Amino acid sequence: MSNEFEMAFAGGPFDHDETNRSPEAVQKAVKNPKARALLLHKGNPAIRPDGNLVKIKPIDLIGKNIFDPGPIYLGVDNGAPLFAASMADESDAMGGEFANMRLAAGQMSLPDLAVAGRARALLDWHFNHQFCAKCGKKSDAREGGLKRLCTFCHTEHFPRVNPVVIMLVIHGDKCLLGRGAGWPDNAYSCLAGFVSPGETIEEACKREVWEETGVMTTGHRYIMSQPWPFPAQLMMGMICQAEGTNLNINTKEIEAANWYTREQVAAVYNKTGDAFARLPRFTIAHHLLKYWIEN
Numbered sequence: 001m002s003n004e005f006e007m008a009f010a011g012g013p014f015d016h017d018e019t020n021r022s023p024e025a026v027q028k029a030v031k032n033p034k035a036r037a038l039l040l041h042k043g044n045p046a047i048r049p050d051g052n053l054v055k056i057k058p059i060d061l062i063g064k065n066i067f068d069p070g071p072i073y074l075g076v077d078n079g080a081p082l083f084a085a086s087m088a089d090e091s092d093a094m095g096g097e098f099a100n101m102r103l104a105a106g107q108m109s110l111p112d113l114a115v116a117g118r119a120r121a122l123l124d125w126h127f128n129h130q131f132c133a134k135c136g137k138k139s140d141a142r143e144g145g146l147k148r149l150c151t152f153c154h155t156e157h158f159p160r161v162n163p164v165v166i167m168l169v170i171h172g173d174k175c176l177l178g179r180g181a182g183w184p185d186n187a188y189s190c191l192a193g194f195v196s197p198g199e200t201i202e203e204a205c206k207r208e209v210w211e212e213t214g215v216m217t218t219g220h221r222y223i224m225s226q227p228w229p230f231p232a233q234l235m236m237g238m239i240c241q242a243e244g245t246n247l248n249i250n251t252k253e254i255e256a257a258n259w260y261t262r263e264q265v266a267a268v269y270n271k272t273g274d275a276f277a278r279l280p281r282f283t284i285a286h287h288l289l290k291y292w293i294e295n
């Protein structure tokens, strides 16, 4: 891609400020007059009527009902420290409304997706990892929410990012797209799957394509990646070559898969064809297909 920040949920110019997180540094950031906080409820951000994120002063969180661990420090947004809090009450959207982020993503700006995605991934991790996985005692957030520490057995716990391969399988002038059960009508996308312990991303790509469609592949090549905060995947976009076009669909994994010509894919992108439903711009699959038809 010409500009990496075309990718939704990627950090872009947002500074995560991960080396400046002593208790004193985080306190100083909270007290900065420019500091602001995002509000989320069940992972969904508060959005103002004009479509931008609600950003309040951290002091206005006092007295509100906030889930563990309280406000977390996301980083520095255009010179202003930015925090995020998981609100317990849906009525606490403070001048906005909590919007389903997956549905709202298509209308949100890239800078807003960068910070809301990071907030969602981190707050979701805290919510689901309040207890030490080693000894079972309650752990505490540290470094503004970048890790948790069990003060009983002294184990540190770090936010999880789960690696997923997503791949465009090519055969000559055709590419292979599949769909899951229950997807919207005519929705097709790149095949994808979690990387398993003990395999490279190339091996994961080869295994997933074989398991889902019975197609053998070679030439697995990394193209681009995307953080995907539903809840915390790192999508690693690959392209690979199919050895043949015969399909043996594993319906336990996917509902269907079809080969589409470059012409059909280009027509979907130019809005002159409807061989399958156009993928939302905030998905890496959209960018992988665009990369293929443009290169």
Ligand SMILES: [Zn+2]
Binding pocket: 132, 133, 134, 135, 136, 137, 150, 151, 152, 153, 154, 155
């Ligand atoms: Zn412990």
